[in-house]
Amino acid sequence: MFSASATKWGKQSVGTYKTSDFRKGLKVQIDGEPYLMIEMNFVKPGKGNALYKCKLKNLLRGTVLDRTYKGGDSLESADVEEIDVQYLYRQQDTFVFMDNKTYEQYELSSDQVDDSWKYLKEGMGCSMMLFNDNPIILSPPNHVELKVEYCEPGAKGDTATNVTKPVKVETGAEIICPSFINMGNVIKVDTRTGQYVERVST
């Protein structure tokens, strides 16, 4: 994740949600930043005012906010959209993607791409979240296959998976692999954890 100033994305109101609309999965805007309602509990003392206890995840920072609202309150909706994109190329600190439907191009800084650069191969399909039409989060597929470009040779006959070593893959990233992996092998990596999953081909 990266941080953005509250005003960077502007305040583009696209409507409001009343407490009666509150539910898990709602995308709302607080102080100009987009949040996902990840939990919503309706509590109400029999004769008292209804309270809506929410957990809200900041889509820019990943932090979680506890907020309680009372009946009649409202929240601004956030213009958040998820699109399928293709990774085109990198130009210094800028990564360029293309919307698969509209062919519109989006640029993300290396800060925004964060650790995902490790898995990006040209032409790869990813999903991207837009807030007020600006890209905010890039998600590569959960699993990607990467070719090993360089590694120290493994000890002969060592097939144990608990002996590991770092290898350099085609994107330039280092991945920790079992020692039997050799140069030219293709490995599968879980992009959510950054961990080696299996050898795909030798």
Add this chain to the structure above:
Amino acid sequence: MAAESGEFHPSASWEVLHLRARLLRRIRRFFEDREFLEVETPLLSADTVIDRHLDPIPVTLFADPRQMAAGSRRWLQTSPEFAMKRLLAAGAPSIYQITRAFRGGEVGRLHNPEFTIVEWYGVEDGMQQGMQLLSELAEVLFQHGPAERISYAAAFERWLGIDPHGADGPKLAVVAERQGIAVPDSLPMEDRDGWLDLLLVECIEPHLGFESPVILYDYPATQAALARLRGDRTPVAERFELYFRGIELANGYHELMDPDELRCRNQQINRLRHTDGKPLLPESSRLLAAMEHGLPPCTGVALGFDRSVMLVCGAKELSEVIAFPSEIA
């Protein structure tokens, strides 16, 4: 829960639906043993209880099915209170009823807009007898002993170290902040009852009823609803609530008998509803006529049956104990 068009199954298991039936029988036997008369009253009425935070669902009784929006206004009852009191004023003995109640806008883990309510009135009972009877019923339902009784003030003193009858809004706000609870930005500093409710829900209810059921009693006078007030210097409402495992189950009143006082409270509540941006509710009612005629001294209690079933079988939400909760009704 998204239902495909072909999905029709209940969300509650057969085991739980059998339990519901057994508990209904047990409640009926409980009241029959005590010679309460079972009664039935309308679900649709021209009258409705006037509460700031209860929103009855309006229904139009049309004369012409081709013009369904034209006709006289009825309300689905938020509890059978008004009609049962009319029966009492007309000479009923102690009465009970198991029926449906409807509350608009209440949906959640512990709320379904339509629910089963058990309501009873012990004629000549004061608050002590009322709490005793509720405790006996809780013992029969939950088999966790009689209810422990704690006054509202004692509970606030014990868990928050404050006097709920003396503290003003700003003082309560400071307590809420000290407790580190999330506070709605829109809660006005002067809304004392709003702060009390928030503190009750966040800091007190989670402690109530884990050893045995608990009855909280002597509520702030400003939360009397239809209960009598007692005491001069710091009057309290003779109102009580049952809790078990942190969940509110029943609400009881030593019933207000004075029609003028009811008129006055109705006006006050409608003013608050107006500031909340809610429609006003009809203030004149056949209940007032019944109270003019004379309501016998009595204590009345309403118990949420579905929540009780939940607690008996250890369910986490109402959808596990209601065959067809509102999302799939």
